[in-house]
Amino acid sequence: MKKLTSITLLLVFLASFFVNGQSDQGQTATEIDTKINEVLDDKGMENAETQIQENIGKLPDESGYGLKIALEKIKLALTFKRERRAELELKLANKRLEEAKLMAEKNELKGLMRAREEHKKLVQKIKKDLKNSGEDEKDLEKQNEIEDNLNEQENKIDTIENSILIRAKGLNEDQKKELIELVNGFKSETSDVKIKINEDKEELITRLKAKGITEEQIKEKEERLGKNIERFANHQIQQSEKMLNLANELINKAQNEKNITIKQETLDLKKKAQEKLDEAKKTLTEKKYKESVLIARESKKLSALTIVSIRGNPEIALERAKNLEELSDLREQKLEDMKRLKEERDKLKEEYKEKIKDIKEDKLKNLANIEYTGVINKFSSTLELRLKSDNPRVRELEQEIINKLSDGKFAMSVGDYKKVIEVSDEIKKLIMELSEILNKEERK
Numbered sequence: 395m396k397k398l399t400s401i402t403l404l405l406v407f408l409a410s411f412f413v414n415g416q417s418d419q420g421q422t423a424t425e426i427d428t429k430i431n432e433v434l435d436d437k438g439m440e441n442a443e444t445q446i447q448e449n450i451g452k453l454p455d456e457s458g459y460g461l462k463i464a465l466e467k468i469k470l471a472l473t474f475k476r477e478r479r480a481e482l483e484l485k486l487a488n489k490r491l492e493e494a495k496l497m498a499e500k501n502e503l504k505g506l507m508r509a510r511e512e513h514k515k516l517v518q519k520i521k522k523d524l525k526n527s528g529e530d531e532k533d534l535e536k537q538n539e540i541e542d543n544l545n546e547q548e549n550k551i552d553t554i555e556n557s558i559l560i561r562a563k564g565l566n567e568d569q570k571k572e573l574i575e576l577v578n579g580f581k582s583e584t585s586d587v588k589i590k591i592n593e594d595k596e597e598l599i600t601r602l603k604a605k606g607i608t609e610e611q612i613k614e615k616e617e618r619l620g621k622n623i624e625r626f627a628n629h630q631i632q633q634s635e636k637m638l639n640l641a642n643e644l645i646n647k648a649q650n651e652k653n654i655t656i657k658q659e660t661l662d663l664k665k666k667a668q669e670k671l672d673e674a675k676k677t678l679t680e681k682k683y684k685e686s687v688l689i690a691r692e693s694k695k696l697s698a699l700t701i702v703s704i705r706g707n708p709e710i711a712l713e714r715a716k717n718l719e720e721l722s723d724l725r726e727q728k729l730e731d732m733k734r735l736k737e738e739r740d741k742l743k744e745e746y747k748e749k750i751k752d753i754k755e756d757k758l759k760n761l762a763n764i765e766y767t768g769v770i771n772k773f774s775s776t777l778e779l780r781l782k783s784d785n786p787r788v789r790e791l792e793q794e795i796i797n798k799l800s801d802g803k804f805a806m807s808v809g810d811y812k813k814v815i816e817v818s819d820e821i822k823k824l825i826m827e828l829s830e831i832l833n834k835e836e837r838k
Contacts, residue, residue, distance in 0.1 A: 429643075430560060430640055430701065433633055433637050433640065451489075453497065454502070454505035455500070455504065455508075463512060466486055469482065470482060470486075476523045477536070483523060484520060484540065484544075490510075490512050491509075491513065491551065491554070492550070495557065498557050498577075506573065506576055510576050517587055520587055522790070534595075534598060534602070534612070537591065537594065537595045538622075538623075541595075542622050544591065545623065545626055548588075549691070551580045551584060552694065552695060556698040558570060558577065559698060559702045567707075571710070599612055600743070623683045624683050626683070626687060627674075627678055627683040627686040627690065628678065630686070630694070631671070631674050631675060631686065633694060634667075634671050634674065634691070634697065635671060637667075637693075637698060638667050638697040640697070641697045641698075641700040641704070644705075645660075645664065648704055656704065657703070660703040663696055663699050663700040663711065664696075664697070666696050667696035668693075670696060673693075677689060695718055699712075699714055699718075755811075758811045758812070758815075759809075761815060762815050762818075765819075766802050766803075766806060769799070769802075769821040769825065770799065773795055776828060776829060779832040779833075780792060788828065788832065791824055791828045791831075794824055798817050798820055798821045799817075799821065802818060802821070
């Protein structure tokens, strides 16, 4: 009996010791979790309006969400000015991302899918309504505001992905991958809009130069407008540093535990995160703010993946790191392509200017008439095939060509023959794309 009592007391003592030990460890883990959540829930650069959940309204997994979307569509339909409509569409796209973030936190795959579909529709409308036709400094200011908005959207998308990787519980690897694929969809759409914005901005700068505004004046204006992106870059670096520090804390904690060995792959992820953070800081000092934001995000993502790896998911962490590297290479390639295209465009414009100088006014008028009449005839020749087509892209190209023809007609009426020739060249490119689509459909 005494022996049984002794064993019982020993078991109680050991159980008590075990519970106390687990409690101490749990407290440390909870503290780190709290810090991680603070970084993941970062709202330091967002507008107050987007921070208030009540403004989001009904969520995709709630009844009444369809009615909310319908009312938003009515509001868009009643917004007739294209610029104002684009602003509203960007605001609504932000809402869809807020909804997606909440759905990801709740592991609501269907709700996230619905938010993604609605976001995709809005992005398609944004690309159409963001067409830049301005030619003064106020339009440059508007372009910068749109860029700031898109930076915030990209930040939210990264936050959604990090939340899924770190917070998602009760999901198997396939479910996590499905959620991440949805997030990749958000990324792709927002990236497409950014590319269009950059192209429009280049065209706007060309127009400003044509009006006599110098390169130095434009640069000075952009630097004044770029204060927000500078603050955003600083903020992104601070957040990346916080996430890296948390990854270091978890590594140190794990290494201090018995029988816990950190895999070399995990340490390599952390090292890459540090390298990216150092690179982001360097580009910040060089005032390359946009580049600094992108690199800081990569650092933050690598730190998040380090945490994912430490917490028992090294495979998915390494897979996402590989994807991140591929995306980084692709981004670099896109930047190089854009730079090359800009140089080619600038070269062609210079050649064109020289060519135009040698043409007398009457010859210029004749050339404008020939070019403009030619594109009208080419466009008319596609009428039969256009009527047969139900391709949405064909409709978009038709509208773009009609708008360009209207621009050409106005330029002709005011004697701006250089503009007529420029517009005609643009129409030719659109007709080439249109004809290619129609010919493919005809062959089928």
